[in-house]
Amino acid sequence: MPPRTALSTPLRAWRCPQCTNRAFSITARAQAVGPEHPRYLPIQEPPQQTLPDRKFIKGRLPVPRDIFVGARGQDKSEDAWLEKAIQTPQRQSTAKAGSREEWKAKMSEMRRENLRAGLKSLRIRRTRDEDRRRERSERRQREHEELVSRPEREDERLTAPSHGLDLETLYKGDVTDPTRTARLEQKRLNLQAQTEKSQDERLSALNTLYLRARSFxxxxxxxxxxxxxxxxxxxxxxxxxxxxxxxxxxxxxxxxxEKVQDMLNRANRVGGRSAMSASGSAGYSSINKERIRKIAEVLTEGKIAS
Known part of the structure; x- marks a missing residue:
């Protein structure tokens, strides 16, 4: 076997095609468009409508006639019109039983009854539908009037873009308040009452401190x-x-x-044998003395030493 000749061009090292051909951007080539392109931002599009359009019908359909209105404007559902439209034969039928004439007479009578019953039932159904439609319309009208006449809510009035306030006066002047005088007078009376109450409490506390300071x-x-x-x-x-x-x-x-119950009886002045037993023979005198002292404190509006 003859020896192999040397290659004219040197061999290059093998490279992975996936690594070599991989782009530096993760954006698809179809989406790699400039910012001025309408498809620069991927936005989901709704599916196309595949329903066929409504078929166009040439011409114009006639207005359906009123089946209850006769040629002279009479109501076909009334008994007077039915008596004229459905006339019974004046002479009695003398057809034989089972004959064609008897069958035709029965069919005529059946048609008269069907016409009378059909017109009556249609009139009842139409009256019922009209009553329902009128009641529904009146109910919706009442609801609409109630919603229209309902006063505006406070949060909607305050958050509305157009509130009807005089902003020039609100920012640069005094806002008119018709109840301002009454509110200020009420606040002044409340402040005066609170001040007097605080002063009375302070004087009572000072009097109590003065009486208790005797034993300090x-x-x-x-x-x-x-x-x-x-x-x-x-x-x-x-x-x-x-x-x-x-x-x-x-x-x-x-x-x-001393027990806890004895101290509670003495503090609460519970009437009965427990109070008397706790106070001993001088129970009535001590209780009366305490009561007189409390009455004197209420009358003099000050504390009295016991």
């Missing part, structure tokens, strides 16, 4: 006296001693502490 400790001598009364002196200290039980160092030497 403000000097060293008063402090020493209060300490001696609570704990005693060095020579005679306060001790909890029960003479009967010889119990030393217990607060129970002065008796049992």
């Amino acid at each position: 400790i403000v000097t060293p001598q008063q402090l020493d006296k209060a300490v001696d009364e609570a704990f005693g002196t060095t020579e005679n200290p306060v001790s909890f001693v029960n003479v009967e039980q010889r119990d030393v160092g217990s607060v129970w030497a002065y008796g049992r502490p």
Whole structure:
């Protein structure tokens, strides 16, 4: 086998066609148009209408006639017109049974009855339809008049582009207010009443503070006296001693502490045996004293020391 000859042109390295031919833009070539093109922005378009157009009919259809109006303007559904239009034979039929003449007489009578019943039923149906149509029209008319005459809502009036306000006066002048004088007078009375109420409360608080300040400790001598009364002196200290039980160092030497119910009865002045038992023999006098003190406070409009 003879040796292969050298190639005239050198071989190039293999490259991937997908990587080589890939464009730098992700936009399709069909959409790669300039900003001046109408299809620069992709907008969804509705599908084309495939329904055929309505067929054009030449000429003009006649106006349907009124089947109840006769030639002379009479109403065909009335009994007078029916009696004239549907005339019964004056002479009695003498046709044999089962003959053609008998069959023709029966058919004529059936046509007369069908015409009378058909006109009557059509008149009833037409009257019913007209009544329904009139009621529907009147109802819609009433609804329309109600909507038209309904006052404008406040939010619509304030947010409407044309509100009818005088902007020149609103921006540069005073807005006319017919109730301004009455409102200012009412506000002045309210302020005066609130001021008087605050002043009365302040005076009552000052009076109460003055009465309660009698027991305040403000000097060293008063402090020493209060300490001696609570704990005693060095020579005679306060001790909890029960003479009967010889119990030393217990607060129970002065008796049992007061119950919560006893304090509630004394605070609420509950009438009955509980209040009397809590106050002891002097229950009535203490209750009357407290009542008289409250009455005097109401009359003098000030606090009184108990």
